[in-house]
Amino acid sequence: MIKTLWYYQKKTLHHQYEALPAGRKVLYITLTALALFIMIPFGLGIAAAGDVFSTESLRAVIVYLLLSTLAVITFVTMPRTFQLLFGSKDIEFLFTLPIRSRHLFAMQFFTGWAGFPLLSFLLLTGLSIIIGAVSGAHLLFYPAAALLFFGLSVFGAGLAFLLNLFLVYILPAQRAQQLTTVISFISAALFILAAQMPNIIMQNDNTSLTIEAAPAWLPTQPVAAALFASFRGEGAGVIYAAACLGALAVISLASLWFVEKHYFSSWQRATEPVGNKIKSTRPGAARSVPYAIALKEWRTVQRNPKEWTTCFTFALILILMFINFFGSDSALASPWSNPASAWSSVHVMLGPAILLGLQQFAAAAFGREGDSRWMLRALPVTPRQIVFGKFLAHWVMTGTALAALELIAFLLFGWNIVLVFAGLALTLSLTAVAAASGVWAGASGGTYNEKNPQKRVRFDTGVVSFFLNVLYLLLFFVPTWMILSAGLSLQSKWSGPEPAFLPLWDTAPWPWISLLGTGGVLSAAGLTLLIVYLHLRHGTKELTERGVDYLDP
Numbered sequence: 001m002i003k004t005l006w007y008y009q010k011k012t013l014h015h016q017y018e019a020l021p022a023g024r025k026v027l028y029i030t031l032t033a034l035a036l037f038i039m040i041p042f043g044l045g046i047a048a049a050g051d052v053f054s055t056e057s058l059r060a061v062i063v064y065l066l067l068s069t070l071a072v073i074t075f076v077t078m079p080r081t082f083q084l085l086f087g088s089k090d091i092e093f094l095f096t097l098p099i100r101s102r103h104l105f106a107m108q109f110f111t112g113w114a115g116f117p118l119l120s121f122l123l124l125t126g127l128s129i130i131i132g133a134v135s136g137a138h139l140l141f142y143p144a145a146a147l148l149f150f151g152l153s154v155f156g157a158g159l160a161f162l163l164n165l166f167l168v169y170i171l172p173a174q175r176a177q178q179l180t181t182v183i184s185f186i187s188a189a190l191f192i193l194a195a196q197m198p199n200i201i202m203q204n205d206n207t208s209l210t211i212e213a214a215p216a217w218l219p220t221q222p223v224a225a226a227l228f229a230s231f232r233g234e235g236a237g238v239i240y241a242a243a244c245l246g247a248l249a250v251i252s253l254a255s256l257w258f259v260e261k262h263y264f265s266s267w268q269r270a271t272e273p274v275g276n277k278i279k280s281t282r283p284g285a286a287r288s289v290p291y292a293i294a295l296k297e298w299r300t301v302q303r304n305p306k307e308w309t310t311c312f313t314f315a316l317i318l319i320l321m322f323i324n325f326f327g328s329d330s331a332l333a334s335p336w337s338n339p340a341s342a343w344s345s346v347h348v349m350l351g352p353a354i355l356l357g358l359q360q361f362a363a364a365a366f367g368r369e370g371d372s373r374w375m376l377r378a379l380p381v382t383p384r385q386i387v388f389g390k391f392l393a394h395w396v397m398t399g400t401a402l403a404a405l406e407l408i409a410f411l412l413f414g415w416n417i418v419l420v421f422a423g424l425a426l427t428l429s430l431t432a433v434a435a436a437s438g439v440w441a442g443a444s445g446g447t448y449n450e451k452n453p454q455k456r457v458r459f460d461t462g463v464v465s466f467f468l469n470v471l472y473l474l475l476f477f478v479p480t481w482m483i484l485s486a487g488l489s490l491q492s493k494w495s496g497p498e499p500a501f502l503p504l505w506d507t508a509p510w511p512w513i514s515l516l517g518t519g520g521v522l523s524a525a526g527l528t529l530l531i532v533y534l535h536l537r538h539g540t541k542e543l544t545e546r547g548v549d550y551l552d553p
Contacts, residue, residue, distance in 0.1 A: 005099070005104070006107065009111065039126050044134060064220075066223055069156075074160050074163070075160075077115065077116050077117060078160045081161050082164045085165075086164075109157065109158075112160070112161065113154065117156055117157040118153065120153055121150055121152075124149040125146045125149055128146070132145070138231060140238065141230045144226060145230070148244055152223065162258065222244045223244050226241040226243075289381050289389065292389070293381070293386060293390060293392075294390070296389075297365065297368075297390055301397065343409075343415050347427070350402075350427065350430070352473060354398075354427070354430040354431055354434050355433065355437070358434040359441070361398065361438065362398075362435045363438040363462070364438075364457070365390040365439050365442040366443055366446035367457060383544045384540045388536060391439045395431055395435040395436075398431045399435075402427045402428075403427065406423050418517075422517065422520075425521045426479075426480060429476075429479075429524045433476075436536055437472070437535055438465075439535065439536070439539055440536070441462065442457060443539035443540075443543045444542045445461025445462070476524065478523065479520045479524035482519055483517060483520035486514070
């Protein structure tokens with residue numbers, strides 16, 4: 001029976017590939033070629049790290065890299081394995097056939113492993129070949145590395161299946177699937193952040209870097225020992241590699257056996273209907289229409305953790321900027337010894353992150369309606385009220401979050417109260433522009449596809465919105481310069497001059513500095529009101545002419 005399942009699985013995969021659009025095939029081929037192109041310089045850089053790190057430090061780095069790779073394989077594979085185990089439409093039909101659940105699960109596991117775990121195995125093996133060839137590794141290193149990475153990929157896929165089983169038993173099926181999606185985004189963020197660590201480490205001026213030895217209890221310690229021993233051609237490398245492969249095989253088979261035994265019962269739990277909760281029928285207080293729409297939007301985002309991942313781009317851009325900046329030796333990057341200049345640097349970096357990141361969150365405002373978009377047609381609300389309500393919701397959500405971060409930074413770094421108010425004015429202006437731009441993009445080019453619910457905006461609308469946000473960055477340069485210069489000048493009058501990338505006006509009279517800051521705040525507010533008005537007006541016009549039926553793919 002396993003041969004029959006494998007035959008039909010190959011046919012299904014072949015038909016899925018043939019059904020792909022030509023552009024999608026070209027994209028996959030291009031990404032593959034790009035990965036191969038990047039692999040060579042990346043492997044050469046890792047091989048050159050042997051001259052920078054000591055032996056023990058290099059071993060610790062490999063232990064941590066293998067551990068992070070295992071975590072990324074596990075977490076990134078979780079959404080796909082959840083769909084294979086509990087979300088496939090043919091699972092119910094296959095359970096009615098005389099097929100052993102063991103065979104069915106084996107096919108599902110191979111399909112899950114053939115995705116990201118297989119890609120990770122191929123990339124790691126290719127990197128090990130490049131590193132070994134450049135560094136003059138022993139011939140024993142190549143088969144040992146390939147087998148160990150294969151075992152690591154199988155182990156990571158097995159952990160993904162096991163964690164999905166536990167989540168289904170602990171949480172309702174819908175919440176478990178949402179949690180796996182959030183975990184995959186978090187793991188991708190951690191992987192990208194880990195890729196930035198060499199930039200931070202190489203800023204050290206020493207020719208030899210020292211890193212504390214990794215704890216002996218980490219599960220990737222034996223794998224690193226096997227790689228080191230086989231790299232040098234030691235006989236212990238064969239023993240280490242065999243022991244690691246045996247341990248990985250035993251743990252993987254045990255976890256897969258446990259999942260296979262509970263597969264059918266967990267599938268029943270995942271597909272059982274969820275009873276509706278009894279809610280109070282007491283009517284609430286009457287609210288204005290835009291406020292009610294904004295509250296509905298907030299509840300939608302609050303109840304679905306998948307919506308939080310749309311802020312992933314903003315958080316990632318912001319974190320990478322801060323890591324690269326505060327990890328440098330610049331005098332501007334010291335938030336405690338140089339708070340005013342660090343304040344200005346932070347707010348300069350916030351501009352692109354807000355406009356290019358949070359705009360995607362607001363652009364999903366109409367595509368987020370999904371199958372419930374009929375409510376917008378049935379309710380006695382005007383397009384202007386809908387657009388304004390969605391803008392209000394996204395501005396309040398993003399503006400409140402960033403204002404809270406502003407106040408936390410004020411308490412943590414000891415910024416002056418004038419700097420805090422100036423930063424709040426700039427942050428709230430940029431979040432308002434990002435919310436209005438996103439709502440306009442959603443009203444003009446929003447889309448909903450049941451097969452791909454994460455696609456909320458058409459590609460052409462997204463491109464136009466991106467270039468508009470770049471234009472807004474240029475327009476906000478003058479008020480930003482005025483606000484930051486005034487804030488730095490006031491700070492220098494109180495606590496003395498500090499290193500800054502903006503010219504200080506500390507010798508100017510107080511009225512002139514105050515006039516500069518007031519002009520910056522007023523110009524930022526005026527520019528914000530103009531951009532918000534134009535976007536909301538155009539979004540209302542688009543929604544009036546086409547309605548919400550344009551969301552259909």
